[in-house]
Amino acid sequence: MYSRAEKSAIRKKFWTTFGLYMKPIKNAQGKRISWQNYKSRVKDIYFRMEAERGYASISIDISHSDLELQELYFDQFKALKKILENSTQESWEWALHTQNNNGQTLSRIYKRREGVNVMEEETWPEIISFLKPRIIALDEFWDNVKPGFEDF
Template structure:
């Protein structure tokens, strides 16, 4: 078992090394930022990485504070499910009421890698490869619908 400080240092090292690993990815070279993440150009829509003690996930999250707006955006994205899921062999998980650890309710579309643990450094290369492969795909799929989605949800 790790102390809180040791666990914090492990997470910090994990994300630092992930950033270094991303610099080696040909698809990410020449970009100002490696990943879109919070800069989706749609308010309340973010792309995220999560790594924990049991799994790792690549996520498209709709986190608008207004529940009505959040569901409206989520439903707008659902119309383009075939495009968002393009290239994801098993599809994605669509959760319109995901509760974060903080208690906040959000909508999530994600893929997860089960059975990995951020505390096991020998698993980091597999997690990094999972993150990179799936986030590139999710970003590209999202970009394919972003402009149309922005127009549709503008009211």
Template sequence: MYTREEAKQLRKNFWMMFGKRCEIIPQLLHRKKKWILYDTKIGGLDLKFDIDRFEAWVMIEVNAKSEDRRLQIFELLEKYKVILEEGFENGLQWEICYTREHGEEVCRIFVLQEGFDLHRQNQWADIYNFFIDNMLVLERNFLDIRDVLQEELS
């Protein structure tokens, strides 16, 4: 078992190593910024990676403060579900109401891999591959519809 400080350091090391791993990915080599993440150009919509003791996620998170705005964005994304799910063998999971551990409600569209544990450093390479492979597809699909989303949301 890790102390709070050890767990914090482990998480920090995990993300630093992930950054180094991304530096050698051919598809990311000539990009000024490795991942879109919070720079989607759509307020209240982010692309994210997450990992805990049981599973890893690559996701679109709709986290607009206004519930009406969240639902508007989520419903618009549903309209383009076929495009967003392209390249995902089993599609994506769509969760209209996900409550974060601090109580904040968001919408999530994600691919999930169970059995990954942040504390098992021998899994890190597989977790990084899961993150990279799936985020490359999710980003590509998102960019295919981003301009249309911006128009319809303005």
């Protein structure tokens, strides 16, 4: 078992390693960004990456407090599903009005990789290999479709 401080230090080391690995890669607009803290720059839309015990995931989280507006955002993403699949070269899972770990209702479009553990440094290359191409592809996708969400 790890203490809380040890878990925090391991996670911090992983995300620092991920950040260093991704640092030379520029975004779709040719700019340097912090990939591990990717910002959508649109209120209530978040791009999240997780590396935990047992899984890694990447997601687009829609967290608008008005569930009807949240569903409208979700439907707008659904209309762009083919573009997302072309950018990422795979299909993703779609969950309307699900709960996050804090009990907040959100809608999520995500991809998850089972069988990896951020606490085991030997699985880090597998986690990074999962997250890297997907966050780059999401950035390309978002660069193309973001204007449609800015006026929402």
